[in-house]
Structure formats: structure tokens, C-alpha cells
Amino acid sequence: MTGLDDYTSWLAAQGKEFTSYDELWRWSVDDLAGFWTSIWDHFEVGGAYDRVLGSTDMPGAEWFPGAQLNYAEHMLGEPGDAERSAVLAYSQTRAPASLTFAELAGQVGRARAGLQRLGVGRGDRVVAYLPNIPETLIAFLACASLGAVWAACAPEFGARSVLDRFAQVEPTVLLTVGGYTYGDKQIDKTTDVATIRAGLPTVRHTVSIPYGQYEVDGALSWPELLNEPAPPEFDQVPFGHPLYVLFSSGTTGLPKAIVHGHGGILLEHLKAHALHLDTRPGDRILWHTTTAWMMWNILVSGLLRRATVVLTDGNPQYPDLAAQWRLAAEARVSLFGTSPSYLAACRTAGVEPGELPALRTLGITGSPLPGEIFDWAAEHLGDAVHINSMSGGTDICSALIAGNPWQPARRGELTAPCLGVDVTAFDAAGNEVIGQVGELVVRQPMPSMPIGFWNDPGDHRYRAAYFDSYPGVWRHGDWVTMSPERSFVISGRSDATLNRGGVRLGTAEFYAVVEELPGVADSLVVHLEDPDGGPGRLLLFVALAPGIELDDALRQRIRQALREQLSPRHVPDRIDAVPAIPRTLTGKKLEKPIKQILQGRAPAEVVAPDAISGYATIGAFTA
Structure with missing residues (x-):
């Protein structure tokens, strides 16, 4: 029995029955107090409290006042x-x-x-x-x-x-x-x-x-x-x-x-x-992470479910790409967490996951999971393994959108809102939008939203980070498209917007096409706006596989793929090769900082060298 089955059976015994995940999710956000009370009671947190929500303000929601734990x-x-x-x-x-x-x-x-x-x-x-x-x-x-x-x-x-x-x-x-x-x-x-x-x-x-x-x-x-x-x-x-x-x-x-x-x-x-x-007692969890990334906090919290946490340090790709799969087999891991970039590298290199009889869930974080990589994982891991692609972040130290045991994984999409998370997409005016790109927002408080920022009197930085765009509503900073079934596609960071001719273009869809092409190992796209209102310039930078050169033929293949698979608007004005794509230490591409550098700011003003990998390659990016 899955953890979700156990929980809903317990709810049924309390007189609350649900026949679908969507029905359960709607109750979880329509009755926040009832839902979080059920989490407290079902998992036997114990202890008294005055009420569930003393205030529903965002920011400033007051959860379980009077509780001691x-x-x-x-x-x-x-x-x-x-x-x-x-x-x-x-x-x-x-x-x-x-x-x-x-x-x-x-x-x-x-x-x-x-x-x-x-x-x-x-x-x-x-x-x-x-x-x-x-x-x-x-x-x-x-x-x-x-x-x-x-x-x-x-x-x-x-x-x-x-x-x-x-x-x-x-x-x-x-x-x-x-x-x-x-x-x-x-x-x-x-x-x-x-x-x-x-x-x-x-x-x-x-x-x-x-x-x-x-x-x-x-x-x-x-x-x-x-x-x-x-x-x-x-x-x-x-x-x-x-x-x-x-x-x-x-x-x-x-x-x-x-x-x-x-x-x-x-x-x-x-x-x-x-x-x-779906972490269960006795499970084993492997998620390669450093102690600086919120996934370490998620990993070790597996102890709450009486699972075994598998701690690793060193180079996860030593002595070769297959090292993590071998460790997952040796440790008899049931939940293996990884990134799309690792799966893509395995696919390109022809690395096989091998036999993993204990594996039940493949967790995906860090960036959107392209459809082709989903297909590769599904083919190699089989129907018995649930591919659970998740999106959230350090800000809430959890996921906003994820899979669950009741719904099949969706190719190229994030399955559904997490329980208790009133997540949707807004247009610039604060209206919910379906089937078109909007801002990812959360309309009601979550218990793990930050208490605040350290040393931030009056919560000025905190408010500016999440609540300036839509007062009383959390803006997460991602472009997202929500389907009528409430599945989601993340298009990229909204603070690194590609706005070409008044049309917003998501960076994730660029990468899904470009990095699928033979010879392209990594990429980064930047749009430089025209101050006079013209279309601006769309610049694509590619890091190539060893032995590959960026010639006119490869440039043409890239342009053709973007035109045919996306649209003519996605065809870059210029394509340049760079030694590597600089990233944060948690693997995110430096879209916004590179854009600022290309607009004339000095690298030292926008990038802390110790906070990224590939700092030495920044000089290769030119406008």
C-alpha cells in the first residue's frame, strides 16, 4: 500500500472519501485547516495547539499557534x-x-x-x-x-x-x-x-x-x-x-x-x-546532493518515514557516468533522485542503468525533464518505476508541483499541484490563465514558506522577493503553462524572460530542442531587447561535445530544428560556441547574469566567482 493509499484510507475512516487525486487536492486547498490538521493527526505529530491558522496573511501566516515541538x-x-x-x-x-x-x-x-x-x-x-x-x-x-x-x-x-x-x-x-x-x-x-x-x-x-x-x-x-x-x-x-x-x-x-x-x-x-x-518505512533513499542544496534537507527528512538515507560525497561521476546507477543497485535503493542533465548525459554516452530490482521511484529535480529524456528513462527502467518530476525550490524547501502514486507520469509535464498547495498561473493582471504562459504563483499560505529572511527588519527583502508583483500572492519566479487538467510545463525563469516581438519564449523549450542535437552538450540562450522597441537580438551559445566544431552546417541544423519544432521566432540571430555553460553550484544556468554582462555590466558586478562553476568561461560570451 502506498503512503497516499494509507492516508486516504485513514481519511475515509474519518468520514472523508476521495475518488481521485484532483478531488483530494481541491479539498486540500479549499479547507487548508482541515487538510493540515489531517497531516498533523495522521502522522501523529502530537501535542496541543490553539488553532491551525492564526492568520492567513501572506506574508505573515501564523501556523499552529500554541504548539510546542x-x-x-x-x-x-x-x-x-x-x-x-x-x-x-x-x-x-x-x-x-x-x-x-x-x-x-x-x-x-x-x-x-x-x-x-x-x-x-x-x-x-x-x-x-x-x-x-x-x-x-x-x-x-x-x-x-x-x-x-x-x-x-x-x-x-x-x-x-x-x-x-x-x-x-x-x-x-x-x-x-x-x-x-x-x-x-x-x-x-x-x-x-x-x-x-x-x-x-x-x-x-x-x-x-x-x-x-x-x-x-x-x-x-x-x-x-x-x-x-x-x-x-x-x-x-x-x-x-x-x-x-x-x-x-x-x-x-x-x-x-x-x-x-x-x-x-x-x-x-x-x-x-x-x-x-511514496517513501515508506524500510525504503532506501539516494539523492546525490551537497549540504548546501535544499535537496540535502529533503533527503535527510526521509528519516521521518523511517527510511534509510544514503549519504554520498565526492565526484558522483567517478570513475565513470554509471557510478550512481551501480551505487543505487549496491545500496538496494527504492527512491533514486537525480537530474535531467545526468539522465541526458547517460543517454548520450549509451550508459545503461542496469538491474535495479528495489527501485520504485525516480525523483527528478533541478530543471524541466525533456520528453526525450523521459522516454529514455521510461524505456530503461520499466513500468514498475514511477518517474516523479518535481518543481519547487529553496524558498519553500519542498515541491510546489510533483507526481503522486495515484496519477501516471506525464511526458514533458509536471503531473499536478502538490497537496495543500494552491498553485496556478497568472497573467500580468493577476488573472488565472490556462493553456498559455503565465507566472507560477501560490494563492494561499504553506507551512514551509519562510519565516522570513535573516536580518531583514520589516521583511522588506522578503516581500520584494515574492509579493511585490501580486500583493498577498506568492510569485515564484517561473514561467509556466497550466493545462485544463492542472498539469504544468515550466518554461524557464521569469526573471530571464525572452520577449521577442511581444511574445514570451521559454528558455526550457530551447534547451530541449538544441541539446537533443548530436554534438551539442549544453546551451544557453539570451534575448537582448531593443530599447527602440524592435525585435532585439536572440543569442544562442552552445558548448559542444569533444571533437565537434561549430561550422555552418551545424548552425543550420540548429536553426532548422528550432524553426520546425518550435517556431520561426525561436531561430537565433547568432549562434556562438563557448567552452562551457556557467552554472550555479546547484546546476542552474546563469541566464540572467550572462544577459546583464552582455548588456555591458562588468562580470564582477553581477557574478560572485566562488558561487558558480565555469566562471573562467564568462569571457567567451560576447554580444
């Missing part, structure tokens, strides 16, 4: 879960490791006691410059158990990017490694760690986790922090008490420090895992 307590399970597998860790730096729920709880208790000895208490900030290893999860849960606030950056971030993030929250404790292994390369981070420590004057203690050959001088060691046994305890905090701070990509300025709360993340991740990802 702790996210970490729900993550570590009940006594009956003690011998269940909680963590499997695979690393390129050290040997595999595993933890049961009892062992995880014991380590969290020790880490909590150690942090208390360092003076950490409710509201203090603990920051981690750590890879995706068990110690990171342990420290995070120990921090949460105290009501302290967590923030993390992955070790591949440079010192400047880390300081741009961590300095905003003024931490008291820094946890770090001195380096790591990436494939066959040893990466020394001790110089960056020294710079970070010097740039964080509020840090009173640095804790170094033994990891690889590089050591951090003058720091408390992780074994010293955990040297005293202590039972795990959990400070009860209000529903909206800060749990962690997630940071935006920071490609065009200081990263937004987005604050998420204990209760909102607890309820949203219970719902997402059980009712959309």
Missing part, C-alpha cells in the same frame, strides 16, 4: 525503531559506514551535550563547512534538538562564498573538515578554512571532523566534542521557531538567507515524502 525528535524515531537502518554512507575519502536509529540517536545525544558544553543554546547559530557525511547529519540534529539554528555550505564553496553566507547569521560555532577527495583528486581546504575563521569574528569555537589527510589547526576535534555519553533530549520550541537557514545561489548579489521553521519543515516533509515521493 522539535523536528529532531521526530527524526530519531521511537524505541521500536532502534534497530532499523537509518544511515548508509558511501565516500571517496573513507570506507563505507552505517548507523541504526539507536546508534544515530546515541551520537546525536553526545553531540548535543558537546555543543552545550561550548555554550550553544536556543537561537544560537551553528554553521557547517562539511560534506554529506554522517557527522553532518548528527551535528544538524543535535543543533536542532537544542533549538539552535543550523546553516551549511559544502566544502567546494570558496571562502568568499562561505563568508557571504555565514557572516549574515553571526555564528558561534563552526564545524569543518580540512579537505576531501573528489574522484582521484585530493582537495586541500585548510587555507579556505583559515580565511573563513578569520572572517567570522562571532565564532567562539571551531570543531574539526577528521576526514582525509588535511587537518585544521587549533580546533576542537569531533571525537573530543562527542567524548561524553548523553541521552538525546529535545527542547520543545514554537511551531515557527527557526530550524535552519538556507541560502539562495548568490550569483547576482549577497545570497538571500531564507529562514525555515521546525513545524513547517516537519509537516511539509512528512507530506512530501509520504504522499508524493
Whole structure:
């Protein structure tokens, strides 16, 4: 029985019966209080509260006033879960490791006691410059158990990017490694760690986790922090008490420090895992992610469902592209999360997923899933695997639109709105539009919408980020087309609009056509508007496969494919080759920053070098 079946059977016993997903979704947004009460009760969150919604204002919705809880307590399970597998860790730096729920709880208790000895208490900030290893999860849960606030950056971030993030929250404790292994390369981070420590004057203690050959001088060691046994305890905090701070990509300025709360993340991740990802007790979840990406937070929340989380660090494509598929088979993974770009690379290289008898769900995040890549995955994985393409983000630390066990996956589309999410498409005047491109918006509050941004008096930055366009309505920043059946197609970021001759063109559809062509490995499209109102110039940049040159014949094939598969408006005015397409560290193309550079702004004004991969290639982009 799926998690959705179990939930709806429970609802039926309460007198609420639903015969379709659409009917269930409509109830979930028409009766927000009833729906979120059912999530609280079905998943046995426990404890009293005054009411479900004290205020429905956006921003400023007040969820479950009067409630006292702790996210970490729900993550570590009940006594009956003690011998269940909680963590499997695979690393390129050290040997595999595993933890049961009892062992995880014991380590969290020790880490909590150690942090208390360092003076950490409710509201203090603990920051981690750590890879995706068990110690990171342990420290995070120990921090949460105290009501302290967590923030993390992955070790591949440079010192400047880390300081741009961590300095905003003024931490008291820094946890770090001195380096790591990436494939066959040893990466020394001790110089960056020294710079970070010097740039964080509020840090009173640095804790170094033994990891690889590089050591951090003058720091408390992780074994010293955990040297005293202590039972795990959990400070009860209000529903909206800060749990962690997630940071935006920071490609065009200081990263937004987005604050998420204990209760909102607890309820949203219970719902997402059980009712959309179909995570069940005993499942194993592999989602290659760094600790800086919100997918790490989603991954580890699999513990809420008593699943085993598979932690990985290093180069996911070492020694070859098939490495992730082999690991999924070895770990007997039931939920494997990946990106369209990885699947596309496997398809191009002829990589076969192989036998994956435990796999039930393929999770897709990061960018839209082109129809051709969907076909490849469906063909190679078979009908027993549900392809669940999802769209959401760091802002809500979950999905807005996703698949579910009751509806088949839709080729080239996102299946449906998530339960409890009143998502739709708006035109510029704020009217709902069907069958045409509009802004992706959310009309009612979600528990995991941010508490706010850190150090943002009056919520000025927060309001400007999401609520300036449509007062009282969340604007997510994506172009989307909604069908009459409420499936969705994401066309690209609305802040990187291609508006040619008054017609909006989505970037995702360009990439789906261009990157399907033999020899094209990656691409980026930019529209430079004409200040006099003309059509402007549409520029396409392509990164080519090894040994391929951009000659007139390839340019003609690209133009012909765009004209035939999309429209004459999609044919670029110019096509240039570049060494690589620069991306954020979470894999998003730098559409808006490249456009700003082509319009004359200096790269240093719009791009933080440490916040992107491929910074050295920016000079190849010319107008």
C-alpha cells in the first residue's frame, strides 16, 4: 500500500472519501485547516495547539499557534525503531559506514551535550563547512534538538562564498573538515578554512571532523566534542521557531538567507515524502546532493518515514557516468533522485542503468525533464518505476508541483499541484490563465514558506522577493503553462524572460530542442531587447561535445530544428560556441547574469566567482 493509499484510507475512516487525486487536492486547498490538521493527526505529530491558522496573511501566516515541538525528535524515531537502518554512507575519502536509529540517536545525544558544553543554546547559530557525511547529519540534529539554528555550505564553496553566507547569521560555532577527495583528486581546504575563521569574528569555537589527510589547526576535534555519553533530549520550541537557514545561489548579489521553521519543515516533509515521493518505512533513499542544496534537507527528512538515507560525497561521476546507477543497485535503493542533465548525459554516452530490482521511484529535480529524456528513462527502467518530476525550490524547501502514486507520469509535464498547495498561473493582471504562459504563483499560505529572511527588519527583502508583483500572492519566479487538467510545463525563469516581438519564449523549450542535437552538450540562450522597441537580438551559445566544431552546417541544423519544432521566432540571430555553460553550484544556468554582462555590466558586478562553476568561461560570451 502506498503512503497516499494509507492516508486516504485513514481519511475515509474519518468520514472523508476521495475518488481521485484532483478531488483530494481541491479539498486540500479549499479547507487548508482541515487538510493540515489531517497531516498533523495522521502522522501523529502530537501535542496541543490553539488553532491551525492564526492568520492567513501572506506574508505573515501564523501556523499552529500554541504548539510546542522539535523536528529532531521526530527524526530519531521511537524505541521500536532502534534497530532499523537509518544511515548508509558511501565516500571517496573513507570506507563505507552505517548507523541504526539507536546508534544515530546515541551520537546525536553526545553531540548535543558537546555543543552545550561550548555554550550553544536556543537561537544560537551553528554553521557547517562539511560534506554529506554522517557527522553532518548528527551535528544538524543535535543543533536542532537544542533549538539552535543550523546553516551549511559544502566544502567546494570558496571562502568568499562561505563568508557571504555565514557572516549574515553571526555564528558561534563552526564545524569543518580540512579537505576531501573528489574522484582521484585530493582537495586541500585548510587555507579556505583559515580565511573563513578569520572572517567570522562571532565564532567562539571551531570543531574539526577528521576526514582525509588535511587537518585544521587549533580546533576542537569531533571525537573530543562527542567524548561524553548523553541521552538525546529535545527542547520543545514554537511551531515557527527557526530550524535552519538556507541560502539562495548568490550569483547576482549577497545570497538571500531564507529562514525555515521546525513545524513547517516537519509537516511539509512528512507530506512530501509520504504522499508524493511514496517513501515508506524500510525504503532506501539516494539523492546525490551537497549540504548546501535544499535537496540535502529533503533527503535527510526521509528519516521521518523511517527510511534509510544514503549519504554520498565526492565526484558522483567517478570513475565513470554509471557510478550512481551501480551505487543505487549496491545500496538496494527504492527512491533514486537525480537530474535531467545526468539522465541526458547517460543517454548520450549509451550508459545503461542496469538491474535495479528495489527501485520504485525516480525523483527528478533541478530543471524541466525533456520528453526525450523521459522516454529514455521510461524505456530503461520499466513500468514498475514511477518517474516523479518535481518543481519547487529553496524558498519553500519542498515541491510546489510533483507526481503522486495515484496519477501516471506525464511526458514533458509536471503531473499536478502538490497537496495543500494552491498553485496556478497568472497573467500580468493577476488573472488565472490556462493553456498559455503565465507566472507560477501560490494563492494561499504553506507551512514551509519562510519565516522570513535573516536580518531583514520589516521583511522588506522578503516581500520584494515574492509579493511585490501580486500583493498577498506568492510569485515564484517561473514561467509556466497550466493545462485544463492542472498539469504544468515550466518554461524557464521569469526573471530571464525572452520577449521577442511581444511574445514570451521559454528558455526550457530551447534547451530541449538544441541539446537533443548530436554534438551539442549544453546551451544557453539570451534575448537582448531593443530599447527602440524592435525585435532585439536572440543569442544562442552552445558548448559542444569533444571533437565537434561549430561550422555552418551545424548552425543550420540548429536553426532548422528550432524553426520546425518550435517556431520561426525561436531561430537565433547568432549562434556562438563557448567552452562551457556557467552554472550555479546547484546546476542552474546563469541566464540572467550572462544577459546583464552582455548588456555591458562588468562580470564582477553581477557574478560572485566562488558561487558558480565555469566562471573562467564568462569571457567567451560576447554580444
